[in-house]
Amino acid sequence: MNKILPQDFYFNETVWVAKNLLGKILVRKYRGKIRAGRIVETEAYLGGDDPACHSFGYRKSLRNQSMFLAGGHSYVYFIYGMYFCFNVVTKSEKYPEAVLIRAVEPLAGIKSATNGPGKLCIAMNIDKKLDGLPLNNGPLFIAESEEKIKSKMGSSARIGISHKNAAKDWPLRFYITDNPYVSKMTPKA
DNA sequence: AGTGAGATGGCCT
DNA sequence: GGCCATCTCACTA
Numbered sequence: 001m002n003k004i005l006p007q008d009f010y011f012n013e014t015v016w017v018a019k020n021l022l023g024k025i026l027v028r029k030y031r032g033k034i035r036a037g038r039i040v041e042t043e044a045y046l047g048g049d050d051p052a053c054h055s056f057g058y059r060k061s062l063r064n065q066s067m068f069l070a071g072g073h074s075y076v077y078f079i080y081g082m083y084f085c086f087n088v089v090t091k092s093e094k095y096p097e098a099v100l101i102r103a104v105e106p107l108a109g110i111k112s113a114t115n116g117p118g119k120l121c122i123a124m125n126i127d128k129k130l131d132g133l134p135l136n137n138g139p140l141f142i143a144e145s146e147e148k149i150k151s152k153m154g155s156s157a158r159i160g161i162s163h164k165n166a167a168k169d170w171p172l173r174f175y176i177t178d179n180p181y182v183s184k185m186t187p188k189a
Numbered sequence: 190a191g192t193g194a195g196a197t198g199g200c201c202t
Numbered sequence: 203g204g205c206c207a208t209c210t211c212a213c214t215a
Contacts, residue, residue, distance in 0.1 A: 043207070052207070063200065080208050081197030087207085100207060118208045160207050185208080 010071030037104030055096035083118030
């Protein structure tokens with residue numbers, strides 16, 4: 001079994017974590033079975049000073065309270081009335097920052113598409129019950145990849161940010177170029 | 190290929 | 203009431 005990432009991996013700067021999660025393995029244990037995928041697309045959300053982040057202005061609410069946990073916890077929220085999105089919390093409790101996992105490449109036990117944040121949560125059975133959990137050895141964790149993947153990284157503005165948002169052009173989306181499982185969505189104009 | 194609308198519901202002001 | 207860190211389908215061309 002691959003080595004599980006230590007919690008201090010997540011204490012680093014959020015952009016560093018977003019870039020370095022590319023290639024890592026997301027593992028979901030559900031009813032005694034393993035579902036796993038290689039992370040190929042992420043986005044950084046920079047907490048109190050990021051107008052596109054749920055915790056902008058350091059406002060804490062029922063929905064976003066998991067962002068105020070220490071790095072290495074999950075933040076799962078419900079969006080558009082039908083989808084969940086999965087994030088990894090970074091840094092310390094003082095900084096409500098996180099990395100959105102936007103797409104994974106299926107490796108094991110996956111039966112449907114994983115090339116988007118809502119779709120990968122369906123494929124890996126990630127929902128609100130997994131919100132706020134430590135990503136160590138529970139039903140959901142992230143592990144090193146054993147083989148070195150030769151891949152280039154690309155970046156862009158984040159997807160789905162309102163055109164009125166001051167942070168809509170911030171280049172905080174990272175992905176493995178030429179990977180077919182990167183989402184097809186494009187930033188708003 | 191690109192655009193636009195609808196599904197669908199919790200949360201915030 | 204309006205806004206969403208989405209996705210799919212139907213439409214134009």
